[in-house]
Amino acid sequence: MQELIKQSFTESIHTKIAALDVLAPIVENAANIMLNALLAEKKILCCGDGLSHSISAVLANALNYKLEHERPSLPAMSLVADPMLASLLSDENQATQQFATQLRAVAQAGDVLVIISATPNSATSLRTIEAALSKDMLVVALTGGDGGEIAGLLGPNDVEIRVPSDKPIRINEVHQLVAHSICDAIEKTLFPGM
Template sequence: MDPMQEQIKTLFTEGIQTQIAAADQLQEPLQRAAELLVATLLSGQKIYCCGEGMAHATSRHFAHIMLTGLSFERPPFPVTSLHADFGANDHQAVFAQQLQAVGQANDVVLVLSAGARAPRTARALEAALGRNMLIVAITQEGDHDIAGLLGPDDVEIRIPTTNIARASEHLLQTVNMLCSLVEHQIFPQEMDE
């Protein structure tokens, strides 16, 4: 087999293996996260999201589909992706400053990280904790910055890989799944159609 074709096959195999492991390990945390997001929305609270590095685009995607709908037409959910202002005086605190300005007790912050280090999102979590916010964290097995900040009422969805590319793929899948689960819990009648 051609060396590049072998590499392509290996990449597909890695993706499939991560999918299988995730299907086995992530059902319970996905359910807990969806239940927390539903309870937050039904109680009139807001959801904020942010992502470290490449995961910031996935954060923006999550906010977009929660506002506009994923599976069917529905009213928008109050979800905001925190902006990554690279011109900020303190770039590491950009997410934390936004949560300090707008976060309220019992709001939720969803943080995403595909890598081992997440200094901006870790500071956002510290700000969220200071405002008595709840946390849903989507991380990967090599995470060093986020898991240690989570409390008993928070939820971690830990993607079973240390490969940044596989984790990035699963971040997108996971936020799509969360949106779908939330939509169908809040609008169960849409499941029949």
């Protein structure tokens, strides 16, 4: 069993090393888009499918509350994966609208959607991005593999942070690191010396 554990650690390290040079400038671009939106008094709205939703919640809460240091809150929120809403949207076509429905209700032009998906052909993610684009929002998409259909929806001002891996668990691990890195960069830029 130890060998399997060591193999997981090694694979995770190799995936992060492979992502480092490729993703650093893209992550910086995403952080700047989010920073500019915050400076313009816009919101950051976050969501993700499956396990990715927990990463989006961590990002929203870290922006809203703190990553490492006490500081003023930033306007960020995680769209809710609500079981009641899911039951109201009972058929599959409606269920894929869960985040899109919430986004249409609270988003304004200039807000930023951060969507995280280790499976870049997720119908829920695609419907949410379509809703964001219809509201004239910018999109920061954290994906993996070949970017899937998500990559095809993004415009020239949007950012895709595509992890160079096809394994969802490795993609999620890098997404978590990216979320922390973005929040840390924003926090230290807005509140230097804290």
